[in-house]
Amino acid sequence: MILRYAAFTADPSGGNPAGVVLDAAGHSDAEMLAIAAEVGYSETAFLFPEGGDRYTIRYFSPLAEVAFCGHATIATSVALGERTGSGTIHLTTKAGPVDVDVVAEPNGPVTATLTSPPAATRPADPADVEAALQALGYTPDDLDPAFPVHVANAGMNHLVVGLASRELLAALDYDFEALGALMAARDWITVHLFWAESPVIFHARNPFPPGGVVEDPATGAAAAAFTGYLRDLALIKEDDVVTIHQGADMGRPSLLTAAPLPDDQRIRVSGRAVRFTEI
Incomplete structure (x- = not known):
């Protein structure tokens, strides 16, 4: 299932749209690239659950895989937070480990804060x-x-x-x-x-x-x-x-x-x- 989120906004007419696949187990690189091209956003994130709060995440633009994408990370983390509530998500990206703190207000918005690779x-x-x-x-x-x-x-x-x-x-x-x-x-x-x-x-x-x-x-x-x-x-x-x-x-x-x-x-x-x- 492909979810669509607008990141860095509370208004779906603003922000940066991202595709989100919360369980991409079994998808090949070619399949993920084809999905990203069909979705057509700058990136679509594909999540591979590793158990508990740990996941591998991969990002594809319509043309190629990218090592790290901030807005798709925020979108994916908010999508998880809506389902599991507040907590810390541990992501493995091709650019290195990225932790995301998720705060889910009761009946309110979900905010995600990622910690980037070293700058x-x-x-x-x-x-x-x-x-x-x-x-x-x-x-x-x-x-x-x-x-x-x-x-x-x-x-x-x-x-x-x-x-x-x-x-x-x-x-x-x-x-x-x-x-x-x-x-x-x-x-x-x-x-x-x-x-x-x-x-x-x-x-x-x-x-x-x-x-x-x-x-x-x-x-x-x-x-x-x-x-x-x-x-x-x-x-x-x-x-x-x-x-x-x-x-x-x-x-x-x-x-x-x-x-x-x-x-x-x-x-x-x-x-x-x-x-x-x-x-």
Whole structure:
């Protein structure tokens, strides 16, 4: 049975839709890829129960398997929480172990908080930045100098690009084929474009051509990588909570919160999810 959830929202018309298969035992890779292509969302999650609160989880875009997906993890964990209540779920992903704390309010919403794989960041190669900006339709003058362009990782690589204004973020109109080819060559899963409203409030957009999707309305893996980037560059304090507004420019507003774990390289990313039948 394929469930459909919108993650990082309490409104099924917002957030990032994900397919969820709660028991995928017996499914082959080819079958899972075919299901993901038929569902057509940026990712569908396939859960393999291992006993108790432990599961192996795999994620497929319509084009390929991905090692880790934040919004599909949140969607899957909320779906489990609706059935089993509050608790901690232990997931094995291809990017490493991911624990998810689920809080199910009586007759109320379910919130899931994932703990990402370790986050790290490094400066992007200047030639790669130039090529990415050309594909994205931006120039170096469009960048916010307070945020150097980096490749950040919390399970997957994301090019992190800070823009100088909200208007520039809203005006995104990129070359799908050119950016997709560059990202495939550099092993970037998304480009995390953002504008800083304040030191801890950000607006983001995430082109996702490697997955066959023009844009992701909510990207938990990118939120974790981005928060690690902010921490490593001392742009936030260790006890700050980062709020990310995403999806508004594509009509699917999403809300993500993220915070670094003290004395740990991992990041906690929180959100709700809601089940729907169709879009």
